[in-house]
Amino acid sequence: MPELRKDPVTGRWVIISTSRAKRPSDFVRETVRxxxxxxxxxxxxxxxKTPPEVLAYRREGGPNQPGWTLRVVPNKFPALRVEGDLNRxxxxxxxxxxxxxxxxVIIETxxxxxxxxxVPEKAIEDVxxxxxxxxxxxxxxxxxxxxxxxxxxxxxxxxxxxxxHSQLIALPVVPKRVQEEITGARRYYDFxxxxxxxxxxxxxxxxxxxxxxxxxxxxxxxxxxxxxxxETWIIPRPHLSHFEETAAPAMHxxxxxxxxxxxxxxxxxxCPPYNAVIHTSPIQEGALPHYHWxxxxxxxxxxxxxxxxxxxxxxxxxxxxEAAKFLRDAGLA
Amino acid sequence: MPELRKDPVTGRWVIISTSRAKRPSDFVRETVRxxxxxxxxxxxxxxxKTPPEVLAYRREGGPNQPGWTLRVVPNKFPALRVEGDLNRxxxxxxxxxxxxxxxxVIIETxxxxxxxxxVPEKAIEDVxxxxxxxxxxxxxxxxxxxxxxxxxxxxxxxxxxxxxHSQLIALPVVPKRVQEEITGARRYYDFxxxxxxxxxxxxxxxxxxxxxxxxxxxxxxxxxxxxxxxETWIIPRPHLSHFEETAAPAMHxxxxxxxxxxxxxxxxxxCPPYNAVIHTSPIQEGALPHYHWxxxxxxxxxxxxxxxxxxxxxxxxxxxxEAAKFLRDAGLA
Numbered sequence: 001m002p003e004l005r006k007d008p009v010t011g012r013w014v015i016i017s018t019s020r021a022k023r024p025s026d027f028v029r030e031t032v033r034x035x036x037x038x039x040x041x042x043x044x045x046x047x048x049k050t051p052p053e054v055l056a057y058r059r060e061g062g063p064n065q066p067g068w069t070l071r072v073v074p075n076k077f078p079a080l081r082v083e084g085d086l087n088r089x090x091x092x093x094x095x096x097x098x099x100x101x102x103x104x105v106i107i108e109t110x111x112x113x114x115x116x117x118x119v120p121e122k123a124i125e126d127v128x129x130x131x132x133x134x135x136x137x138x139x140x141x142x143x144x145x146x147x148x149x150x151x152x153x154x155x156x157x158x159x160x161x162x163x164x165h166s167q168l169i170a171l172p173v174v175p176k177r178v179q180e181e182i183t184g185a186r187r188y189y190d191f192x193x194x195x196x197x198x199x200x201x202x203x204x205x206x207x208x209x210x211x212x213x214x215x216x217x218x219x220x221x222x223x224x225x226x227x228x229x230x231e232t233w234i235i236p237r238p239h240l241s242h243f244e245e246t247a248a249p250a251m252h253x254x255x256x257x258x259x260x261x262x263x264x265x266x267x268x269x270x271c272p273p274y275n276a277v278i279h280t281s282p283i284q285e286g287a288l289p290h291y292h293w294x295x296x297x298x299x300x301x302x303x304x305x306x307x308x309x310x311x312x313x314x315x316x317x318x319x320x321x322e323a324a325k326f327l328r329d330a331g332l333a
Numbered sequence: 334m335p336e337l338r339k340d341p342v343t344g345r346w347v348i349i350s351t352s353r354a355k356r357p358s359d360f361v362r363e364t365v366r367x368x369x370x371x372x373x374x375x376x377x378x379x380x381x382k383t384p385p386e387v388l389a390y391r392r393e394g395g396p397n398q399p400g401w402t403l404r405v406v407p408n409k410f411p412a413l414r415v416e417g418d419l420n421r422x423x424x425x426x427x428x429x430x431x432x433x434x435x436x437x438v439i440i441e442t443x444x445x446x447x448x449x450x451x452v453p454e455k456a457i458e459d460v461x462x463x464x465x466x467x468x469x470x471x472x473x474x475x476x477x478x479x480x481x482x483x484x485x486x487x488x489x490x491x492x493x494x495x496x497x498h499s500q501l502i503a504l505p506v507v508p509k510r511v512q513e514e515i516t517g518a519r520r521y522y523d524f525x526x527x528x529x530x531x532x533x534x535x536x537x538x539x540x541x542x543x544x545x546x547x548x549x550x551x552x553x554x555x556x557x558x559x560x561x562x563x564e565t566w567i568i569p570r571p572h573l574s575h576f577e578e579t580a581a582p583a584m585h586x587x588x589x590x591x592x593x594x595x596x597x598x599x600x601x602x603x604c605p606p607y608n609a610v611i612h613t614s615p616i617q618e619g620a621l622p623h624y625h626w627x628x629x630x631x632x633x634x635x636x637x638x639x640x641x642x643x644x645x646x647x648x649x650x651x652x653x654x655e656a657a658k659f660l661r662d663a664g665l666a
Binding site: 001002003004005006008010011012013015016017078079080081084091092093094095096097098099148155156157158171172173175176177178180196199200203207224225277303311312313315 | 343348417513540644645
């Protein structure tokens with residue numbers, strides 16, 4: 001019998017469709033392996049092909065020269081621009097404002113032929129430090145309210161360049177889904193006087209059936225009501241509303257957790273395309289007792305159809321307990 | 334300068350990214366043309382390959398025999414089942430219920446080689462009558478709260494069989510996005526004492542820049558804050574909350590409007606994959622003064638990336654005024 005499950009934070013119902021339960025091998029998909037290209041703008045030596053860097057970690061060389069291990073540059077075709085006023089205004093019945101914000105690319109390694117799952121733990125840790133550095137810098141601009149950090153891996157997941165990279169978008173508004181998640185968590189907090197993500201961490205660690213891996217600092221779980229097959233969340237154990245407040249030992253451990261999870265996903269699903277997004281609190285807000293930052297990783301295995309767009313209602317053919325077991329049992333190699 | 338625009342119903346902000354404005358020819362995509370297959374379960378003569386029909390319009394022959402012009406059958410791999418109790422229950426911190434509901438397929442024509450844009454107006458009108466007939470039947474089941482009617486056209490849009498068809502999913506809950514749309518419209522109504530969609534119809538017809546086509550009964554417009562390039566909504570002119578209450582003259586006209594819009598889309602975007610969804614009111618509710626049924630058509634031209642999933646925030650490279658102009662200027666041939 002199929003089951004309807006409710007996401008406890010957002011209230012979203014999903015169908016876990018046991019009658020068409022799908023194992024990893026049932027999904028047809030792109031296998032993402034870098035092919036190599038001659039003139040990649042993200043490769044060392046091609047620094048002039050991107051706008052000047054806003055941040056780099058380097059072993060040697062000057063700004064916009066080779067020798068870097070990680071590089072952050074403005075997007076060449078930015079969706080938003082830093083200059084100008086917000087200029088909120090009406091347009092008949094409608095509302096608009098200028099597209100003020102930032103759109104940056106984090107080039108995660110100089111190595112074109114490596115994916116984020118391939119690079120050393122230290123390189124992954126540096127990606128997270130770079131995220132933090134950029135947030136601390138951008139939040140000084142009081143017009144900016146929210147920063148989205150995300151990674152599209154593989155063409156089917158929306159990556160237009162194969163050299164491994166993440167993106168940052170700083171917005172003058174808090175996006176609707178983010179606000180909804182925070183509001184949902186707030187409702188639970190008002191009722192229970194506890195953070196719902198803290199409760200999820202406890203409950204999942206105790207049950208164990210949806211746990212993919214655990215460390216002292218993090219739990220990686222298949223959520224109870226996942227929208228997509230093999231959707232996995234990495235949740236910090238101690239309560240923390242803002243990603244950028246993560247302390248060094250946890251940041252170090254996060255690199256291990258992300259590497260382990262990506263390698264498990266590559267193993268079980270044969271290097272699938274995926275999207276990963278950091279869910280965190282609005283940058284101008286102080287610590288929130290009710291919201292808890294986390295990472296959502298979504299392998300791109302199915303096509304999202306009209307049904308989902310129209311309704312925000314998802315049919316997931318893989319129960320999270322089965323997905324978690326596949327990932328839990330997989331090695332890291 | 335890019336622009337941030339707010340959808341007046343849901344409050345969702347989108348970026349209209351003028352700096353990377355895209356014309357129809359800039360999108361790489363699948364062209365959807367039926368190829369023909371030997372043993373299509375939706376073709377006449379293969380009636381035994383589907384579950385027995387729940388509705389058919391036919392010129393001749395008995396149930397589950399050839400001679401039909403339109404046929405509605407349960408989905409062979411249904412996401413939900415009609416049998417059983419809802420059985421709402423807790424599971425630790427979570428909530429679930431049985432997957433009670435219905436999942437049906439509307440086979441729109443016996444002709445395998447025709448798309449919905451190719452068939453005669455009468456056949457399109459019959460699809461809408463079939464939707465209505467199924468709603469009137471299913472709403473007698475008081476466990477069911479909402480019916481989603483949608484069409485996935487082309488593989489990239491999620492269609493797994495190419496023989497043209499739509500789907501119906503009847504749910505024991507009102508999906509979150511639907512509820513959100515109704516709540517947003519309700520908020521406007523409480524403030525203005527007018528239906529927001531009625532205001533949109535008036536305002537768009539007056540401005541004209543986002544109108545694709547107009548008849549006495551309907552307006553087809555590119556919405557002010559579209560999530561996707563060439564997203565188009567068909568909105569009935571007179572206020573009506575429930576699709577199934579549409580009267581015969583409007584239903585007849587709707588077939589013309591849908592055919593015209595699909596042919597324009599095929600012309601401008603070279604037969605793209607698309608999703609279409611009917612947005613309507615919950616089936617057990619009486620007439621609502623604040624909600625207004627409509628159809629949303631979304632050509633599948635871009636890949637949705639992690640950014641959109643994580644935040645519900647969309648970057649649209651084609652301003653709706655440009656999209657509307659392309660569609661408005663296109664012929665119907």
